[in-house]
Amino acid sequence: MLDLSRYSCLGAALRDALERWPKEICLIEADRDRENCRLTYRQFKEAALPLARWLQDSEFHPGGRAAITMTNQSKWLISAYAIFYCGGVLVPIDYKLTPAEQLQLLAHSKAEVLIVEYHLWKAIAQSSEFGTLRTKTVLVTEAPANAEVYGAHRWEDSKGKGEAEFFARERHDPACIVYSSGTGGRPKGCVLTHENYLEQCMALTSLYPFWPGVRYLSILPTNHAIDFMVGFIGPFTCGATVVHLRSLRPEYIREAFTKYKITYMSLVPMVLKNLERGLRQRFSELPAGKRRVLNGLIRINRTMTRGRPRVGLSRALLRDVHNAFGGELRALFTGGAFTEPATLQFFYDLGIPVANGYGCTEAGTAITLNDFKPFRADTVGKPLPGMELKIIGPDAEGIGEVAVRSKTVMSHYLDDPEMTAEVLVDGWLMTGDLGRIDPAGHLQLFGRKKNMIVTEEGKNIYPEDIENVFEGIAVKEFCVFAANYLWPRRTMTGEQLVIVVHPEQDHTIDEELRAEIGARNRRLLNYKRISGIVPWERDFPRTAALKIKRNVLAEEIRQTIDSSAVIPL
Amino acid sequence: MSNLQETTEQILTLAAQHFKVPRERLSPDDDFFKKLGINSLQTLDLLTRLENHFQVELPDYELQGVSDFRTLAERIQARL
Numbered sequence: 001m002l003d004l005s006r007y008s009c010l011g012a013a014l015r016d017a018l019e020r021w022p023k024e025i026c027l028i029e030a031d032r033d034r035e036n037c038r039l040t041y042r043q044f045k046e047a048a049l050p051l052a053r054w055l056q057d058s059e060f061h062p063g064g065r066a067a068i069t070m071t072n073q074s075k076w077l078i079s080a081y082a083i084f085y086c087g088g089v090l091v092p093i094d095y096k097l098t099p100a101e102q103l104q105l106l107a108h109s110k111a112e113v114l115i116v117e118y119h120l121w122k123a124i125a126q127s128s129e130f131g132t133l134r135t136k137t138v139l140v141t142e143a144p145a146n147a148e149v150y151g152a153h154r155w156e157d158s159k160g161k162g163e164a165e166f167f168a169r170e171r172h173d174p175a176c177i178v179y180s181s182g183t184g185g186r187p188k189g190c191v192l193t194h195e196n197y198l199e200q201c202m203a204l205t206s207l208y209p210f211w212p213g214v215r216y217l218s219i220l221p222t223n224h225a226i227d228f229m230v231g232f233i234g235p236f237t238c239g240a241t242v243v244h245l246r247s248l249r250p251e252y253i254r255e256a257f258t259k260y261k262i263t264y265m266s267l268v269p270m271v272l273k274n275l276e277r278g279l280r281q282r283f284s285e286l287p288a289g290k291r292r293v294l295n296g297l298i299r300i301n302r303t304m305t306r307g308r309p310r311v312g313l314s315r316a317l318l319r320d321v322h323n324a325f326g327g328e329l330r331a332l333f334t335g336g337a338f339t340e341p342a343t344l345q346f347f348y349d350l351g352i353p354v355a356n357g358y359g360c361t362e363a364g365t366a367i368t369l370n371d372f373k374p375f376r377a378d379t380v381g382k383p384l385p386g387m388e389l390k391i392i393g394p395d396a397e398g399i400g401e402v403a404v405r406s407k408t409v410m411s412h413y414l415d416d417p418e419m420t421a422e423v424l425v426d427g428w429l430m431t432g433d434l435g436r437i438d439p440a441g442h443l444q445l446f447g448r449k450k451n452m453i454v455t456e457e458g459k460n461i462y463p464e465d466i467e468n469v470f471e472g473i474a475v476k477e478f479c480v481f482a483a484n485y486l487w488p489r490r491t492m493t494g495e496q497l498v499i500v501v502h503p504e505q506d507h508t509i510d511e512e513l514r515a516e517i518g519a520r521n522r523r524l525l526n527y528k529r530i531s532g533i534v535p536w537e538r539d540f541p542r543t544a545a546l547k548i549k550r551n552v553l554a555e556e557i558r559q560t561i562d563s564s565a566v567i568p569l
Numbered sequence: 570m571s572n573l574q575e576t577t578e579q580i581l582t583l584a585a586q587h588f589k590v591p592r593e594r595l596s597p598d599d600d601f602f603k604k605l606g607i608n609s610l611q612t613l614d615l616l617t618r619l620e621n622h623f624q625v626e627l628p629d630y631e632l633q634g635v636s637d638f639r640t641l642a643e644r645i646q647a648r649l
Contacts, residue, residue: 071630098634247628247629249613249614249617250613271610274610456608457608457609522636526600526602526636527609
């Protein structure tokens with residue numbers, strides 16, 4: 001791989017990668033069982049540089065911000081490289097956000113350029129908030145011929161003439177602004193520098209190396225921190241191949257494994273669980289004799305790999321299972337949400353190690369990762385090289401808030417020094433997660449100190465972000481909380497949101513109010529919905545500026561009622 | 570070609586079969602995540618079944634932001 005310690009910015013590292021492995025395949029884009037495109041590193045460069053030139057001709061200057069809103073596909077990476085080539089700052093936006101939320105982040109980031117897929121752009125253009133868009137240049141991909149493009153330029157036609165000029169950036173310059181939350185309230189735009197990414201990439205590839213010939217299956221969208229690193233920067237700076245699959249359906253994922261002989265793949269715990277469910281189902285359908293043989297082989301594999309993974313041995317022992325995964329799979333990566341130890345153990349026993357990790361947007365991609373020396377299903381692994389971890393205010397069991405210090409920690413939150421000061425204290429990032437470091441140096445997580453939840457799909461949901469949907473309900477006041485924040489449980493599973501409702505005087509939480517809250521709730525995306533109502537009779541404590549003192553209110557609630565008071569929705 | 574009401578009816582029947590719930594428990598405005606207790610990946614399974622039935626291709630993103638049968642039927646109807 002390239003020696004990333006020598007580079008000052010992602011653009012320069014990627015530029016050298018494209019020169020170094022011109023004939024290697026860097027990208028394959030598959031849609032179901034069809035292959036949309038296959039590009040060598042040279043062809044990738046030939047696709048990206050005319051776009052970079054077009055951006056430069058459109059007054060996009062070094063330090064300018066350009067957003068990408070796309071599903072999982074090759075044009076995301078081509079566009080990102082063009083932006084870095086111009087010295088621009090990339091703003092990856094989650095395509096699953098609503099048009100109003102996307103517009104809000106575009107406004108907050110002050111993105112001058114937006115690169116977006118047609119169906120997403122159409123939804124934005126048809127939304128009632130479209131008039132708030134200030135982004136001056138919009139490039140839309142895959143717009144059908146003769147379709148209305150609402151003032152955008154067609155990505156496929158945006159090719160400048162002449163050579164694009166390369167603009168290098170310094171290590172401490174911003175590379176990306178990544179939103180960890182704030183779509184409904186106060187946007188949290190993590191400003192991540194080129195150094196953050198270069199250091200993160202070196203740390204990850206020191207444990208899990210890529211090389212030409214490695215094929216990484218990408219099913220997460222590239223705006224996801226894990227995929228940006230493991231499905232773009234990591235493989236590209238090593239001459240490896242990224243296979244984009246534009247569908248999450250199990251039947252096409254299975255086909256992609258065998259068709260492309262996949263080496264690595266990242267997935268959120270929900271998809272991993274689904275894979276496990278499918279495999280267990282297939283095992284249960286085997287004739288009794290074959291099942292006994294399989295179980296015996298799994299037991300042998302478990303014994304033989306107790307100390308470390310032995311990929312060759314596992315492939316020989318459990319040939320059919322490994323062949324179903326293409327026969328060349330070395331590891332799966334997971335993170336972003338809690339993964340059940342039993343699931344990790346299930347795959348490890350089959351000879352498919354799942355590298356379970358822990359990280360947060362503010363710290364780049366990953367802070368800890370399982371190194372399989374030996375495999376542990378009950379932790380999120382050890383700190384990656386270059387990461388310092390400490391536990392703040394540990395209790396008698398050693399559990400306290402996890403703090404991290406490393407070159408991968410973000411520079412600041414965009415335009416929010418107050419919030420930055422809350423999380424970056426004396427050079428340490430306060431994660432808001434509760435954990436303990438065990439004698440072997442592994443991190444174990446035990447819930448959260450902060451008021452938020454993480455869904456099984458790996459989505460971080462902050463209560464403040466969904467409150468606006470309940471504005472105007474007929475109550476005196478209300479406030480949304482993570483149930484785990486009100487009544488701490490030492491677990492990271494089954495996290496839910498609840499709404500605390502203080503009814504008007506002489507009113508109760510009647511059927512009509514419940515129906516209204518239920519109807520408002522359904523306006524939210526399914527994973528953002530609240531699960532119950534907490535009735536509350538006293539006035540909320542407030543600041544002089546009338547803001548709710550959430551931590552004080554939470555403490556009052558905790559002291560007064562328990563979770564049995566929640567009325568399910 | 571089916572009209573929207575027929576399409577909705579067919580989706581409800583297929584969903585009931587696929588997730589093994591009595592058809593009469595499902596109605597067009599139901600939140601299928603909640604009513605069927607399924608996650609977004611399981612809805613993709615249903616989408617595959619609907620594609621085979623209606624003989625149309627429905628990209629994964631067609632389910633984006635959809636959580637009730639009626640809206641799902643509208644998305645499918647638009648592609649018939």
